[in-house]
Amino acid sequence: MNPTVNFAGTSIATNKDPMGRSEQAISSFSDAVIYWFRQNFGKIVLLIVVAVCAALISKIVAAAMRRALERTNLPSASIFVNIVRALIWIFAAATVLQPVFGINPSTVVAALGVSGLALSFGLKDTIANIVGGFGLMVSKVVQPGDIITIQGTTGTVRDVTWRHTIVIDRTGNQLLIPNSILNTTALEKITEAGEAATTVPFTLRGDAEIAKSSHSIAQVVAQATRNMAMPSNPPIVQFQGFTPYGIKGQVVMFAKQGVIAADMQDAATRALAGQDYLVQEAELPSGEGVDQAN
Numbered sequence: 001m002n003p004t005v006n007f008a009g010t011s012i013a014t015n016k017d018p019m020g021r022s023e024q025a026i027s028s029f030s031d032a033v034i035y036w037f038r039q040n041f042g043k044i045v046l047l048i049v050v051a052v053c054a055a056l057i058s059k060i061v062a063a064a065m066r067r068a069l070e071r072t073n074l075p076s077a078s079i080f081v082n083i084v085r086a087l088i089w090i091f092a093a094a095t096v097l098q099p100v101f102g103i104n105p106s107t108v109v110a111a112l113g114v115s116g117l118a119l120s121f122g123l124k125d126t127i128a129n130i131v132g133g134f135g136l137m138v139s140k141v142v143q144p145g146d147i148i149t150i151q152g153t154t155g156t157v158r159d160v161t162w163r164h165t166i167v168i169d170r171t172g173n174q175l176l177i178p179n180s181i182l183n184t185t186a187l188e189k190i191t192e193a194g195e196a197a198t199t200v201p202f203t204l205r206g207d208a209e210i211a212k213s214s215h216s217i218a219q220v221v222a223q224a225t226r227n228m229a230m231p232s233n234p235p236i237v238q239f240q241g242f243t244p245y246g247i248k249g250q251v252v253m254f255a256k257q258g259v260i261a262a263d264m265q266d267a268a269t270r271a272l273a274g275q276d277y278l279v280q281e282a283e284l285p286s287g288e289g290v291d292q293a294n
Contacts, residue, residue: 043100054092058085078159080137125180129163132183136160142182147195150177150187154195170195171260193233196254198261200268204247208277210239217272221251224271228264230254235268245279 037044062081097103136142137160146157148167155167155175165182167175200221204213214237221235229235233254241248251272255264272278 047096047100050092050096054089058088061085061088078161082162083134125178126163128180129178133160133162133165133179136165136179136182142187147190147192148187149190150182150185153177154190156195170255170258172258193230193254196230196233196256197252198255198264199250199252200265200272201248201250202272203243203245203279204239204249205277205279206246208246210247213277214239216275216277217251220271220275221253221268224267225253225264228253228255228259228267230256 061084065081065084142148142157142160142165144157144159148155148157153167153169153175155169158166158168158174160166160179164176164178167177169175202217204210217237218235222229225235235254236252237249238252239247239249251268253264253268255261273280
């Protein structure tokens with residue numbers, strides 16, 4: 001019961017029940033939320049159903065496309081799958097614009113047309129990468145599994161996405177190269193053996209027997225790098241010319257996948273050190289070398 005205060009014969013009732021006001025506000029908010037849900041229940045259900053259907057269709061179509069691309073001559077890259085998935089979600093969004101949000105899809109298209117010029121300037125790099133990646137895949141210039149060299153970087157192409165091409169080098173590092181660069185820069189496609197090749201130079205003594213020494217070098221290097229080399233590519237000994245110290249040459253080795261070239265070079269150099277048919281001294285100035293040879 002509210003107390004009453006009298007001032008000069010006037011009665012004023014004071015309300016000291018703030019909890020009642022809070023409950024009334026909460027009740028009003030709850031009623032508003034319930035009313036909104038009742039009014040928009042159908043729209044919410046439609047939005048959820050369309051989103052779930054779009055997600056399921058996108059997943060099914062993506063899996064089917066990957067299997068289909070593996071059976072054809074087309075490269076299996078995520079850029080094709082992503083384009084189809086984007087089209088599915090665009091269609092789903094256009095389906096719910098009018099009934100759920102009350103927006104006419106043609107109005108959105110017109111708005112995009114007006115702002116398309118500004119978007120093209122702001123997203124020119126992204127658009128260039130998308131178009132460049134699609135062109136690379138359709139023309140089969142670059143496909144997953146190719147070994148390429150571009151701007152001094154060598155690696156295996158793992159995938160081509162919207163913006164960049166993923167390249168894995170021999171050490172396992174992941175390189176992200178923008179598609180626009182691949183589309184405008186000269187690149188070199190090399191074989192697996194060419195990418196795996198590494199060399200160790202040597203100088204054969206002038207009085208050594210070439211055939212016997214060459215066979216010995218190949219055997220020593222093969223034994224030292226047996227756990228690093230490609231089984232189908234044994235070391236190759238090549239001779240390149242003459243120096244005041246002897247015959248200049250190199251041994252070419254082929255590192256298997258996952259082996260760092262520097263580790264293979266180290267193993268071969270350690271194995272060749274101390275061989276009596278090789279010159280084991282540092283190269284001297286040309287004048288001193290000629291005098292010593294004479």
